[in-house]
Amino acid sequence: MPIDDLSRSDVVTADPDTPVSDLGAKMDDENVGSVVITENGSPVGIVTDRDLTVRVLADGTDPTDQTAEDVMTEDPETLETDAGFYEATNLMADHGIRRVPVCEGDELVGIITADDLTELIADEEQQLADVIRAQRPEY
Numbered sequence: 001m002p003i004d005d006l007s008r009s010d011v012v013t014a015d016p017d018t019p020v021s022d023l024g025a026k027m028d029d030e031n032v033g034s035v036v037i038t039e040n041g042s043p044v045g046i047v048t049d050r051d052l053t054v055r056v057l058a059d060g061t062d063p064t065d066q067t068a069e070d071v072m073t074e075d076p077e078t079l080e081t082d083a084g085f086y087e088a089t090n091l092m093a094d095h096g097i098r099r100v101p102v103c104e105g106d107e108l109v110g111i112i113t114a115d116d117l118t119e120l121i122a123d124e125e126q127q128l129a130d131v132i133r134a135q136r137p138e139y
Contacts, residue, residue: 004081007102007110013038016069034099037068042106045072079101
């Protein structure tokens with residue numbers, strides 16, 4: 001199944017010069033754990049809730065002086081829309097990441113998260129369990 005069928009198209013984005021406090025507020029308002037930082041529709045970075053905790057709060061840095069560009073992970077790993085489930089999970093495992101922007105060429109078109117993939121696996125397992133329940137004898 002291509003990632004394009006699994007990813008979310010409503011990606012929360014911001015510009016590199018967005019203040020860190022705005023990023024945190026945006027994550028809270030949108031109920032997400034990351035903001036993809038874009039320039040001209042292309043992902044140039046990603047800021048996660050963990051980034052805000054580790055790179056701002058734990059460092060004791062004044063958040064009013066910080067922008068997305070200061071705390072983002074630059075050049076994030078991305079997937080093309082035709083990538084598959086296993087390519088996504090391998091990329092996440094190989095790089096220790098939980099969120100991957102999805103692109104068509106250089107253009108951001110979605111995002112896939114470890115939570116999305118876990119939910120898909122759980123749904124598939126539930127369907128298998130339903131088959132097993134339907135075919136086993138009653139006790």
